[in-house]
Amino acid sequence: MSATIACKQCGATNRLGVLFCTQCGAKLDLTEKNVQRSVKKERKREHREDRGMVGMVSQWIRWLVFAIVLGSMIALVMPAGQIGEMGETQDAERLSQKIEMLRIAILDARAQQLLVFEKEVNAYLQQAVQGQRAPGGFSYQLKEIRVDLEPDQIKVGFGGNLGPLPLTYTVKGTGQTGPQGWRFVPASVSIGHLPLPKVFRARVQKQLAGVFGGMVEEQQILKRLTLWDPQVDQVRIGTGGRVEP
Numbered sequence: 001m002s003a004t005i006a007c008k009q010c011g012a013t014n015r016l017g018v019l020f021c022t023q024c025g026a027k028l029d030l031t032e033k034n035v036q037r038s039v040k041k042e043r044k045r046e047h048r049e050d051r052g053m054v055g056m057v058s059q060w061i062r063w064l065v066f067a068i069v070l071g072s073m074i075a076l077v078m079p080a081g082q083i084g085e086m087g088e089t090q091d092a093e094r095l096s097q098k099i100e101m102l103r104i105a106i107l108d109a110r111a112q113q114l115l116v117f118e119k120e121v122n123a124y125l126q127q128a129v130q131g132q133r134a135p136g137g138f139s140y141q142l143k144e145i146r147v148d149l150e151p152d153q154i155k156v157g158f159g160g161n162l163g164p165l166p167l168t169y170t171v172k173g174t175g176q177t178g179p180q181g182w183r184f185v186p187a188s189v190s191i192g193h194l195p196l197p198k199v200f201r202a203r204v205q206k207q208l209a210g211v212f213g214g215m216v217e218e219q220q221i222l223k224r225l226t227l228w229d230p231q232v233d234q235v236r237i238g239t240g241g242r243v244e245p
Helices: 032-077 089-107 118-129 198-212 216-222
Strands: 004-006 013-015 112-117 140-149 154-162 165-178 181-191 227-231 234-239
Touching (some): 089 112, 089 118, 165 198
Antiparallel strands (some): 112 234, 165 181, 227 234
């Protein structure tokens, strides 16, 4: 704090502690009452400056929070982009035929290997799950589902609406075969462009997996797969014969 005192003769402002005015040389009125008045005035000025600084910082914080929330909302509803190659009706029919071939091979207890293409899977899933709702009170209206097959990972994208809000889910993971056949092992889940916190991940994975609840025959075949050899945009699958349930 640097209190000042005004010269009564010329009105110049002088630093408190100076005996004579630096402007006109007149002796300053340094009575106790006048000095206290000057000190109080300086304190009020500094208090106003502090409040102004606090207000400015508070306003910047509010704008920053607003920007973060707005950015998060945009990232949440912004589609994550199309993944995988979408096939046509004939591609879905070809996969249906391959599924039937695997089913017959399993019933005959003989080995069977097939090459399945990404576009066939996407066309088949589009026909199978379009318009379904995920269970568990999750009012997510599914409109599209696509997979992206890579040698080291599988990406599954769910596109739809939660009420009027467009939302896309992307689940990344790997496919593995074992004693229980083939299973998908999720590694991460995102909504739009935002990663889903781990605390919510298991529930969302379970609800989205419920979309395939009605695909009983397909799930039974997956449980009997003994070969899973993924490549870019395709995967070689096979069964070694009968597998007891």
